[in-house]
Amino acid sequence: MDGLSPTTIRQLYEHALDAPGPKTWWITRLAMYKALHRALSEYDGNEKTCLSISGSKGLGVELGLTKTKYTEVSYPDANFIDLPFESDTFDFCVSDQVLEHVEGDPQKAFSESIRVVKPGGYVCHTTCFVNGIHAAPKDFWRFTPESLRLISDNANAETIACGGWGNREVIGLMASPLRMKPIPDDPANPIYQLALRNEPSWPIVVWIISRRN
Known part of the structure; x- marks a missing residue:
């Protein structure tokens, strides 16, 4: 085309x-x-748990987490940069087009998602680079794949x-x-x-x- x-x-x-x-x-x-x-389908299971941030369960299901139990949280009840959960709580954490709306340091938000999953647990985040300003409730950041890799490295996580x-x-x-x-x-x-x-x-x-x- x-x-x-x-x-x-x-x-x-x-x-x-x-x-x-x-x-x-x-x-x-x-x-x-x-x-x-189905990128994470082999890790799915009835005993597994996933933190879904701001209505991101659909992303978890797309990843193949169909048996996993979900905990749903949204801003302002739960702040991405200071999640109200103990460390090592979940097997997975997902956010779909949320990172650009973090009112604060996106590195801290990513690190928080790593903190609340168990060692060996997985996080998946999607976000945008080219997009108009869209409030949900506010819009702060844009990301390249390289920036996401850097944030992951700085969170002491392995990029899969x-x-x-x-x-x-x-x-x-x-x-x-x-x-x-x-x-x-x-x-x-x-x-x-x-x-x-x-x-x-x-x-x-x-x-x-x-x-x-």
């Missing part, structure tokens, strides 16, 4: 939304969730997987309401293909899975 105008891409997108058949994630989530799909996805054509759709519409679950559809095409220098979303040492 290189070289297509933003107007042409929007027209293709609008046509894709009318296509029959099942729909999948919206365009800025498909590649990321496919990369994370780290990546990013984006391309300039989708960046042109960021201000459009089309961006949040589920796209056809059809690899032959041009919008599905666009949702998987990656330009590493233009990440829209980024993610990391780390293991506590």
